[in-house]
Every structure is written in structure tokens, then in C-alpha cells.
Amino acid sequence: MSVKIEVMKKLVIAFAALFAMTQSFAQDKEITHNNSWLKAGVNVGIPVGNLSDYSNFAAGIDVSGQYLVNPNFGIGITSGYTHFFPKSGLESFGTVPVGALLRYYPRSKGFFAGTDLGYTFITKADNKGGFYVKPQLGYHNYDWNLFAFYNQVFDKSPYIDIQTVGISGTYNLRFK
Numbered sequence: 001m002s003v004k005i006e007v008m009k010k011l012v013i014a015f016a017a018l019f020a021m022t023q024s025f026a027q028d029k030e031i032t033h034n035n036s037w038l039k040a041g042v043n044v045g046i047p048v049g050n051l052s053d054y055s056n057f058a059a060g061i062d063v064s065g066q067y068l069v070n071p072n073f074g075i076g077i078t079s080g081y082t083h084f085f086p087k088s089g090l091e092s093f094g095t096v097p098v099g100a101l102l103r104y105y106p107r108s109k110g111f112f113a114g115t116d117l118g119y120t121f122i123t124k125a126d127n128k129g130g131f132y133v134k135p136q137l138g139y140h141n142y143d144w145n146l147f148a149f150y151n152q153v154f155d156k157s158p159y160i161d162i163q164t165v166g167i168s169g170t171y172n173l174r175f176k
């Protein structure tokens with residue numbers, strides 16, 4: 001588990017450095033409907049790893065705010081809720097992520113890559129949460145984002161490792 005914590009520390013440091021660099025670009029830009037928006041959507045996933053012994057299916061909502069630093073690179077904040085449906089006789093639980101998002105858009109319409117990094121709170125568990133990373137690859141246009149993701153929560157306890165593979169769709173709500 002200490003290797004995972006070290007990896008997460010490096011990711012957080014890299015994100016902080018990237019965020020600091022982008023702030024110099026962002027200071028001169030005004031927030032408009034062309035460079036900033038809210039994203040709201042749904043996700044479905046299949047638990048993998050140890051979690052697949054406890055849950056068959058996960059579904060949730062995603063909410064985020066994004067700012068385009070330039071036409072190809074977006075930063076923002078993200079949250080939501082994912083509910084894990086238990087196997088027979090087990091108890092359900094949920095996760096609430098609070099994190100930062102990073103997105104790379106090679107073109108104004110087409111494929112994109114990105115990741116969310118942050119902390120996930122776990123409901124109905126003795127352990128309150130852990131760091132998470134959620135890499136994504138998908139398709140976007142002016143209004144929609146459709147993507148596949150892998151989500152992993154690095155929990156403090158060695159007996160649980162929350163991993164999910166899934167798909168998500170979000171709608172862009174433009175600032176006016």
C-alpha cells in the first residue's frame with residue numbers, strides 16, 4: 001500500500017505544479033460560455049479486483065466545473081456520487097469524490113483524454129475514504145462528453161481497494 005501512497009503523492013505534486021503553471025495563462029482570460037461550463041451526467045460501472053466479491057454493479061452521477069486554459073487544455077473541479085449495489089446478503093455503500101479534473105482536447109470535436117485526481121469519501125464504512133485517480137478516454141462535442149473510465153480509490157486499509165471500470169456521459173451547461 002505504501003507504493004500506492006507514494007504514487008499518489010507524486011501525482012498530487014505534479015497536479016499542483018501543473019495547476020500553478022496554468023494559472024499564469026488563465027489570469028488574463030475572462031470566463032465566458034466559450035471557455036467555461038458545468039458538466040452534469042451519469043455513470044455506470046462494473047466493480048473489479050477485490051470489490052467484485054462484494055458488488056456486481058455501480059451507478060452514479062457526475063458533476064464538474066471546467067475552465068479551458070487554452071483551446072486544448074481544461075482544468076476544473078469535480079464531484080458526484082456512485083452507489084455500489086451489493087451481492088446477495090451484503091450491504092451497499094457509496095462513494096463521494098472531491099477532486100480536480102485535467103482534460104486534453106486535441107480538437108474542438110472528437111476524442112479527448114483526461115483524469116480526475118482527489119479524495120473519495122466512502123459511505124457506510126469504517127474507513128472514511130482515500131485518494132483516487134480516474135483516467136478517462138472518450139469523445140466530445142460542444143454539448144456532450146461520452147467516455148470510458150477506470151476509477152481506483154487508494155484506501156488506507158489493505159483489505160479493500162475500490163476499483164471500477166465503466167462508461168459515463170455528461171452534458172455541458174454553458175455559463176452565460
